[in-house]
Amino acid sequence: MQIEKTDLPDLLILTPRRFGDSRGWFVETWNAARMREAGLDLAFVQDNHSFSAQKGTLRGLHYQSPPRAQDKLVRCSRGAIWDVAVDARRGSPTYGRSVGVELSAENGRQLLVPKGFLHGFVTLTDDCEVQYKCTDLYSPQHDGSVRWDSAGVNWGFAGDPVLSEKDLAAPAFADWQSPFTYGETA
Numbered sequence: 001m002q003i004e005k006t007d008l009p010d011l012l013i014l015t016p017r018r019f020g021d022s023r024g025w026f027v028e029t030w031n032a033a034r035m036r037e038a039g040l041d042l043a044f045v046q047d048n049h050s051f052s053a054q055k056g057t058l059r060g061l062h063y064q065s066p067p068r069a070q071d072k073l074v075r076c077s078r079g080a081i082w083d084v085a086v087d088a089r090r091g092s093p094t095y096g097r098s099v100g101v102e103l104s105a106e107n108g109r110q111l112l113v114p115k116g117f118l119h120g121f122v123t124l125t126d127d128c129e130v131q132y133k134c135t136d137l138y139s140p141q142h143d144g145s146v147r148w149d150s151a152g153v154n155w156g157f158a159g160d161p162v163l164s165e166k167d168l169a170a171p172a173f174a175d176w177q178s179p180f181t182y183g184e185t186a
C-alpha cells in the first residue's frame, strides 16, 4: 500500500496495490494488518456507500461531533470525485486549511480523514459511487454541517452544485463553533 502525505500533516492518501491480469484486476481495498503495519490502527465499524447521479453534486462539509466523531477512509468506486477535508481542530497550526484530492475508480486512491476534520466531495462525473469506512456509528444528534463555500475550499468546480436542503442551510465556517480541539482525540 502506498502512503502519501498531504499539506495537512494528519491527512494521508492511501493507494492499495492492484493486482492486474488478463481478466482485469483485484485489490484489497482495506486490510487491518496492513493498516496496523503503517501505524494506522483504526477500528472501522460502519461502511457507507453513496450514489450521486449528476456531475457537480456536492455532499458536505460534514462531521460528527465528539464523543461520536468519526475517522473516515474514503474511496470512489465509480466515476471520479474531488474529495476535500478541512482542519476544524481549534488550536491546530493548520486550523481552517483544507486539502483536495481526486479520487476515482481509475486511480484507486483513498483519503484517510481523521476525526476533527470536515469532509465533503463534489462529483466530477455523472453516476458517481463513493464508499467509505467510519470508526463510529451514525449518530444523527451528533451529525453536523458547515456551508461548502464558506471555508475557503478550492472545489475546482465552477457554477452551482447540486446540494441537499441540509447542506444549503448549513452555517458558515466563520459563524460556526467547532466542537474539536487539537490534540484531543475527539
Ligand SMILES: Cc1cn([C@H]2C[C@H](O)[C@@H](COP(=O)(O)OP(=O)(O)O[C@H]3O[C@H](C)C(=O)[C@H](O)[C@H]3O)O2)c(=O)[nH]c1=O
Binding pocket: 048, 050, 059, 060, 062, 063, 072, 119, 120, 121, 137, 138, 164, 166
Ligand atoms: C451519513 C448517514 C446518513 N444516513 C441517512 C440519513 C439520511 O436520511 C440519508 C442521507 O444522509 P445525508 O444527506 O447526511 O448523506 P450525505 O449528504 O451523503 O452525508 C454524508 O456525506 C459526507 C461526504 C460525509 O462525509 C458524511 O459521511 C455524511 O454526512 O441517509 C444514514 O442512515 N447513515 C449515515 O451514516
